[in-house]
Amino acid sequence: MLPLSTIEQEVAKRRTFAIISHPDAGKTTLTEKLLLFGGAIRLAGTVKARKASKHATSDWMEIEKQRGISVTSSVMQFDYNGHRVNILDTPGHQDFSEDTYRTLTAADSAVMLIDVAKGVEAQTKKLFQVCRMRGIPIFTFINKLDREGQNPFDLLEELEQVLGIRSYPMNWPIGMGSSLCGVYDRQKTQLELFQGDDHKNIEVRKVEDYNDPIVKEVAGEFLYDQLVQDLELLDVAGDPFDFDKVMRGELTPVFFGSAVNNFGVQTFLENFLQLAPAPTPRNSTAGVVEPTKPGFSGYVFKIQANMNPAHRDRLAFLRIVSGKFERGMTVRHVREGKNIKLSQPQQFLAQDRDIVEEAFPGDIIGLFDPGIFRIGDSLSEKEELRFDELPTFSPELFCKVTVKNALKHKQYQKGLDQLTEEGTIQIFRTIGFEDIILGVVGQLQFEVFEYRMKNEYGVDIQLQKLNYQFARWIVDEKVDPGKFRINSTLVKDKNDNYVALFESEYALRSAQEKNPTAQFLPTAP
Numbered sequence: 223m224l225p226l227s228t229i230e231q232e233v234a235k236r237r238t239f240a241i242i243s244h245p246d247a248g249k250t251t252l253t254e255k256l257l258l259f260g261g262a263i264r265l266a267g268t269v270k271a272r273k274a275s276k277h278a279t280s281d282w283m284e285i286e287k288q289r290g291i292s293v294t295s296s297v298m299q300f301d302y303n304g305h306r307v308n309i310l311d312t313p314g315h316q317d318f319s320e321d322t323y324r325t326l327t328a329a330d331s332a333v334m335l336i337d338v339a340k341g342v343e344a345q346t347k348k349l350f351q352v353c354r355m356r357g358i359p360i361f362t363f364i365n366k367l368d369r370e371g372q373n374p375f376d377l378l379e380e381l382e383q384v385l386g387i388r389s390y391p392m393n394w395p396i397g398m399g400s401s402l403c404g405v406y407d408r409q410k411t412q413l414e415l416f417q418g419d420d421h422k423n424i425e426v427r428k429v430e431d432y433n434d435p436i437v438k439e440v441a442g443e444f445l446y447d448q449l450v451q452d453l454e455l456l457d458v459a460g461d462p463f464d465f466d467k468v469m470r471g472e473l474t475p476v477f478f479g480s481a482v483n484n485f486g487v488q489t490f491l492e493n494f495l496q497l498a499p500a501p502t503p504r505n506s507t508a509g510v511v512e513p514t515k516p517g518f519s520g521y522v523f524k525i526q527a528n529m530n531p532a533h534r535d536r537l538a539f540l541r542i543v544s545g546k547f548e549r550g551m552t553v554r555h556v557r558e559g560k561n562i563k564l565s566q567p568q569q570f571l572a573q574d575r576d577i578v579e580e581a582f583p584g585d586i587i588g589l590f591d592p593g594i595f596r597i598g599d600s601l602s603e604k605e606e607l608r609f610d611e612l613p614t615f616s617p618e619l620f621c622k623v624t625v626k627n628a629l630k631h632k633q634y635q636k637g638l639d640q641l642t643e644e645g646t647i648q649i650f651r652t653i654g655f656e657d658i659i660l661g662v663v664g665q666l667q668f669e670v671f672e673y674r675m676k677n678e679y680g681v682d683i684q685l686q687k688l689n690y691q692f693a694r695w696i697v698d699e700k701v702d703p704g705k706f707r708i709n710s711t712l713v714k715d716k717n718d719n720y721v722a723l724f725e726s727e728y729a730l731r732s733a734q735e736k737n738p739t740a741q742f743l744p745t746a747p
């Protein structure tokens with residue numbers, strides 16, 4: 223057993239975060255630059271390769287099979303300035319799924335990446351809501367400053383109007399697009415300037431404040447006047463920097479930069495590492511579990527099926543909450559009520575797997591899973607504790623599923639039960655007809671379901687897209703199916719709760735008006 227101080231040191235140096243953004247905002251590019259700062263050049267190449275494989279969804283299974291791992295979120299780790307950084311990847315595009323949301327529960331903070339021209343986009347908004355629900359600190363990087371974009375004040379206004387979060391700009395652009403001169407760092411009172419024609423190098427110049435004559439000299443009169451005007455306005459009308467508000471996710475520090483030009487990325491990383499929290503505690507049946515609490519504990523937030531049919535095994539992704547993890551250790555599988563030996567732990571470096579000998583709170587490890595884990599399972603070395611259940615998310619896409627060969631019904635039922643339990647999809651049954659409707663948050667989940675039904679259970683299924691967009695769990699003593707007829711249907715979830723599916727916001731609103739005493743919840747009560 224290690225002296226506690228070692229664990230404390232390991233905890234203090236860790237930062238575990240996820241990058242949330244809309245596709246094309248530059249997440250892959252930013253991740254690559256961050257990994258480069260950590261000296262993980264090989265990984266940067268890997269991230270690129272991964273990027274190049276953004277194929278149509280149908281190609282994707284093949285690709286994943288070749289890679290042998292990780293359809294969805296993976297974890298990247300690097301060291302920088304004495305810190306150990308874990309980046310949780312939150313896939314976008316066609317890879318978006320409930321796993322993306324669940325991954326956010328394993329992060330202690332989030333970096334929100336925004337395209338300077340496009341502002342807050344749909345997927346950013348969805349992912350932001352999950353971070354908001356958890357109250358984790360959110361850091362904003364406004365990217366692509368080398369392109370013409372929106373006025374920075376308009377972007378801050380958008381953060382507040384659309385997301386409801388106030389902001390504190392850590393730096394401020396001097397020009398933008400073709401006239402980009404650099405940024406002014408409000409904390410360090412220094413200029414960071416683009417150098418040369420290719421904008422690849424950065425020159426840093428320390429100044430007294432933004433009224434320093436050097437600023438005017440390098441920015442030119444026009445940009446200087448604009449900068450002074452903007453900064454004066456920020457000083458007077460902007461929010462002051464408040465660390466506690468940042469920690470509660472009420473105020474987001476904002477950084478402007480350009481990931482592809484590696485401009486502003488290092489400053490961002492250094493500030494982020496300084497401000498972002500070390501691994502945070504989690505709630506459990508035994509109370510709050512601090513990372514430094516003696517004894518290893520953690521929970522499974524994602525289960526990844528192996529896409530290679532020769533290997534039925536799966537990987538369970540575990541977030542370490544407390545204590546030290548050591549290869550070969552025996553821990554309590556709390557739900558099953560038995561002890562298990564963790565002999566093949568794996569860690570993720572982009573898509574490469576490595577065996578891990580030891581790991582600490584904030585780290586994510588992959589556990590070989592012969593089918594014993596479920597999402598939300600707790601493992602604990604000392605105490606019988608269970609971490610809080612992972613939240614479920616409101617499905618937005620729906621399909622009716624049928625089996626092509628009726629003789630396969632038994633396998634089909636088994637597959638349905640197991641895949642639902644794993645959290646691959648949510649299922650609903652129509653009342654009376656017992657038709658099965660699948661609900662998901664991302665198209666990918668349907669594809670995974672179809673693929674696994676065929677490959678693991680030998681069942682060919684047919685999916686028929688339905689027009690519903692919203693699911694609402696109805697909490698009401700007397701549910702009258704007759705009241706859910708217009709562009710909606712009433713179904714039951716796997717626990718026999720009533721759920722109404724709606725084709726439009728209008729249909730949802732009119733049902734609410736007709737049933738004023740009922741509660742319409744976006745997830746299961």
Ligand code: GDP
Nearest residue numbers: 245246247248249250251365366480481482483
């Ligand atoms: P992702 O979909 O969020 O992972 O975005 P990518 O990292 O793939 O970036 C999308 C596109 O934006 C790529 O063509 C990048 O080269 C480009 N890009 C990323 N950062 C910047 C930037 O700072 N400036 C400009 N002009 N383009 C960028």
